[in-house]
Amino acid sequence: MRPTGWGLGLILGLGVLMSAGAQAAASGKDTLAFLQQVQSAARSLDYSGIYVYQQGHLLQASRLVHVVDGTGEHERLEMLDGAPRECMRENGVEQCLQPEHKIVVIQPARSDHFPGLLLGNEQAIVQHYDWLPSSRTYRIAGRNCSVSELKARDRLRYSYRICTDLKTHLLLKSQTLDPAGHLVDQVAFSSIRMGADVKPGSLASQWDTRDWRLLTETSTPIDLNARGWRFSLPAGFRPVAELSRQIGPDHAVDQMVVSDGLSAISIFIETFDPKRDQTIRQGDLRQGAVNIYRMRLASYWLTAVGEVPARTVRDLAHAVQYVPQAAH
Incomplete structure (x- = not known):
């Protein structure tokens, strides 16, 4: 899960929508069903696009390709800013490329990055967060999405304001809010393709790693x-x-x-x-x-x-x- 043109408008827009249109907290059963739906979309759909992460004045763009076939999940995540870096995942194993050092690191795959949402322990979510759905919609990367908030019940954790695709339930934008309600960071797709528009060939790396050093974590x-x-x-x-x-x-x-x-x-x-x-x-x-x-x-x-x-x-x-x- 950015105050440039569209980002600033989104911050203000979503804030108004939530303050004016937030409904009473949904039941625990509804909350879990919603979260599982969003997580399932991140794991089971084919999608590719560029998402932008912002914290303060720092902006980082990444290209993400996610394809599911008969052999499971395949993913390529490429950092577009700063030092070149690319990670390719095949189900539970991930290879991360560091071109400047000509190193390939093999490690257990991480599944906690955007647009994934859940990290497990779902019952704790129901006990410590309120899901505040809204009937209002917004537009992210050319797609309509539904605005809602996962509001922390205490000051031990952050709250999250999210926008999920109306058709597929994929998470398109997530904003992290501190206990005072101030924006801490945010991440959102700036462009996205889904379904048949995603080409499996886009999973291939641009780097020739045949003479690179291999490290296994x-x-x-x-x-x-x-x-x-x-x-x-x-x-x-x-x-x-x-x-x-x-x-x-x-x-x-x-x-x-x-x-x-x-x-x-x-x-x-x-x-x-x-x-x-x-x-x-x-x-x-x-x-x-x-x-x-x-x-x-x-x-x-x-x-x-x-x-x-x-x-x-x-x-x-x-x-x-x-x-x-x-x-x-």
Whole structure:
């Protein structure tokens, strides 16, 4: 899931529509049905287009191609701004190309990028968000879409204002709103083709990678509790993964991922290295909707990263405990 011409008009337009036309919160059953419909469109339809992400003055455009056939999902995501980068997904495996370094990284596929919406834990969504549908429509990338809002019931998470295609239910635009209702970031298709207009040949990469270096990201499931770590999670967030990632020959990072169904937080744990880590700054960092909090805990670095308000990641990090005897 941008204040240039059409973007600014959309921000103002959607805000007026929601404030004037938002209905009472839909039932939990209706909310889940709607979310599953939107997620199904992202996973099952053929579509291609360019979408633009904005945070503050930063604009980033990406070209996305998504095709489903008898062998499953196929996708190509190409970054159009900055250093060239391209990721190609075949079902659960993803190859990411870094042309400037002539590297291909093979890793488990991510499914949390636009226009996907759900991250799991659907019941938590019903408990912590209200779906406010609207009878009003808007126009995005030449297609009519329906405006609605997923409004957080507390200040631990963001709210989302979205516009979904009237015919296919595909997510065309998503705006992230902070607890005060201010726009944090947004992403939207600026052009899109669907169905038979999407050519399977557009999945092919433009890069010849035959002499490139191949790297495989390795990760191993772990039990952080058995290693002595104790977590007090924000309301509605549940663990979805616990992994140990090998970053380099002598550098491993443990990671816990928690989610409330719409947003996710990662907690990274790595051994403190006096030679490597002396210059790392503790405290808050922010990149658009993503807030980061880093702190030293015993002989470890602890970093919480998530698309949630800064207070949420800060409180989560400070609630982590390490019990050495439990690890032994």
